[in-house]
Amino acid sequence: MEVIELTETGYSKKVLEHFMNPKNVGAIENPDGYGKVGNPVCGDLMEMFIKVKDDTITEIKFKTFGCGSAIATSSMVTEMAKGMHVDDALKITRNDVADELDGLPPKKMHCSNLAADALHAAIKDYKAKKTGKK
Amino acid sequence: MERIYLDHASASPVDPRVLEYAEQYLKLRFGNPSTLHSKGLEAKKALEDARGKITELINAESESSIIFTSGATESNNLAIKGAAMRNIQKGKKVAASTIEHISVLNPIKELQKSGWEFNLIPVDSTGLVDTEKMNAILTEDTTVVSIMYANNEIGTIQPISEISRVVHEKSLYLHVDATAAGGRIPVDVQNDGIDLLTLSSNDMYGPQGAGALYVKPGVKLQPILPGGGQERGLRSGTENIFTIAGMGEAARIAKNEMVEESRRLEKMRDKLIEEILRIEESYLTGHPTQRLPHHASFRFSRIEGESILLNLDMGYNIQVSTGSACTSRTLEPSHVLLAIGLKHEEAHGSMIITLGRSNKIDEIPRIAKGVKETVERLRKLSPL
Numbered sequence: 318m319e320v321i322e323l324t325e326t327g328y329s330k331k332v333l334e335h336f337m338n339p340k341n342v343g344a345i346e347n348p349d350g351y352g353k354v355g356n357p358v359c360g361d362l363m364e365m366f367i368k369v370k371d372d373t374i375t376e377i378k379f380k381t382f383g384c385g386s387a388i389a390t391s392s393m394v395t396e397m398a399k400g401m402h403v404d405d406a407l408k409i410t411r412n413d414v415a416d417e418l419d420g421l422p423p424k425k426m427h428c429s430n431l432a433a434d435a436l437h438a439a440i441k442d443y444k445a446k447k448t449g450k451k
Numbered sequence: 452m453e454r455i456y457l458d459h460a461s462a463s464p465v466d467p468r469v470l471e472y473a474e475q476y477l478k479l480r481f482g483n484p485s486t487l488h489s490k491g492l493e494a495k496k497a498l499e500d501a502r503g504k505i506t507e508l509i510n511a512e513s514e515s516s517i518i519f520t521s522g523a524t525e526s527n528n529l530a531i532k533g534a535a536m537r538n539i540q541k542g543k544k545v546a547a548s549t550i551e552h553i554s555v556l557n558p559i560k561e562l563q564k565s566g567w568e569f570n571l572i573p574v575d576s577t578g579l580v581d582t583e584k585m586n587a588i589l590t591e592d593t594t595v596v597s598i599m600y601a602n603n604e605i606g607t608i609q610p611i612s613e614i615s616r617v618v619h620e621k622s623l624y625l626h627v628d629a630t631a632a633g634g635r636i637p638v639d640v641q642n643d644g645i646d647l648l649t650l651s652s653n654d655m656y657g658p659q660g661a662g663a664l665y666v667k668p669g670v671k672l673q674p675i676l677p678g679g680g681q682e683r684g685l686r687s688g689t690e691n692i693f694t695i696a697g698m699g700e701a702a703r704i705a706k707n708e709m710v711e712e713s714r715r716l717e718k719m720r721d722k723l724i725e726e727i728l729r730i731e732e733s734y735l736t737g738h739p740t741q742r743l744p745h746h747a748s749f750r751f752s753r754i755e756g757e758s759i760l761l762n763l764d765m766g767y768n769i770q771v772s773t774g775s776a777c778t779s780r781t782l783e784p785s786h787v788l789l790a791i792g793l794k795h796e797e798a799h800g801s802m803i804i805t806l807g808r809s810n811k812i813d814e815i816p817r818i819a820k821g822v823k824e825t826v827e828r829l830r831k832l833s834p835l
Contacts, residue, residue, distance in 0.1 A: 333765060342831070357799070381833070382753065382833040387755075388758060
């Protein structure tokens with residue numbers, strides 16, 4: 318019974334921890350990079366804010382509208398990317414996020430996709446701004 | 452923290468009195484009602500007693516109007532496919548409201564593949580069937596019209612007598628899915644003018660795995676499960692006596708206690724609605740007054756329903772339901788919420804509470820606090 322619940326609809330303990338106590342929630346004023354992905358019509362919308370120093374992510378915050386795994390993956394991706402070089406952070410994939418959370422139900426994999434996408438969007442925004450400044 | 456279970460439309464605990472009555476049919480009186488020895492006759496008696504109790508609950512003409520099935524899904528399938536196929540000479544059209552349960556809509560879609568026409572009957576923003584539009588849609592060729600007695604997601608109760616009048620002006624049969632209404636509000640198949648009626652055991656505190664279909668005398672059906680010819684040939688298969696006996700006893704208790712219990716739950720429901728609507732940007736879904744006594748459904752803007760469900764479960768030990776896409780198999784929001792005119796982003800933020808026998812009025816402050824804090828927390832996380 319429990320196994321079925323876990324694989325059919327259930328979340329790992331880690332997902333639930335990040336859902337109940339998400340890390341790095343909020344917005345950053347004047348961020349060095351900002352990314353927004355998803356759409357409320359589809360049920361998921363994420364905003365990612367980063368502060369960058371010497372191409373390293375020093376501060377990262379998010380806001381998410383969506384289901385439990387959308388919130389958990391947002392929280393996890395911020396934890397993973399914090400302190401990382403932006404080029405390394407760009408390499409974080411949806412599977413990396415899901416793996417760090419001890420897995421996601423198959424139909425929820427798109428949520429982790431969104432979290433990584435939001436991070437990538439924020440980094441690309443940072444890079445575009447940087448290039449623009451030069 | 453003690454559990455507060457508020458999702459009785461999804462599953463209800465078996466009433467202890469029902470279990471006490473029915474368990475003898477698992478342990479001791481295990482016979483096959485089709486056999487002629489004493490063990491078989493014991494089971495046969497249980498089966499017919501149960502039929503009698505269902506007959507009384509819905510004021511059917513006689514016991515022979517009741518067919519036992521495996522549940523509401525099978526009853527809906529038998530009613531719709533069975534009536535459509537048996538009465539094909541009358542026409543190949545079937546109609547149903549846009550807010551019917553998936554176990555009504557999908558059998559009709561299957562008929563569509565075999566050449567039947569499927570007409571959808573719209574509802575208004577409170578979920579009430581628009582009888583004028585329905586009248587314009589129905590024709591002499593329409594063999595089955597399926598309208599639910601009350602909706603499981605928004606609680607709206609349909610004016611079934613009025614609907615029956617409109618249906619029978621032109622069309623053949625009215626099928627009513629009373630899964631959510633049965634045992635909760637008075638259902639009188641003769642007075643309401645119903646030809647086929649679906650009932651579910653678990654929705655009235657009976658065991659899961661039993662359902663019934665009322666078939667008005669003279670209504671013609673083709674079986675969808677051919678075999679040994681049990682249940683007047685309409686539903687073959689050895690009867691599941693334990694669940695059927697349980698359903699019968701559940702129906703008997705529901706009928707006896709309906710007036711008092713619905714009054715108690717209505718009071719609790721109204722207080723709950725009052726408390727929850729204090730939350731900013733919260734809205735009631737469904738009809739404000741024509742609704743099931745145990746049903747309170749809402750939507751909250753800027754947040755998503757699965758998060759509400761999880762947060763209430765983990766943080767407050769309160770179990771609710773939602774029509775959000777994230778909890779469905781298809782990742783589409785509830786077709787019911789879309790049918791009453793909600794936008795996708797509005798439908799995502801839905802929360803459904805269905806009260807039951809175990810709920811007490813003094814639970815309301817904890818529920819109201821839990822919902823309020825949940826909505827506030829999720830809104831803080833939300834970029835909208």
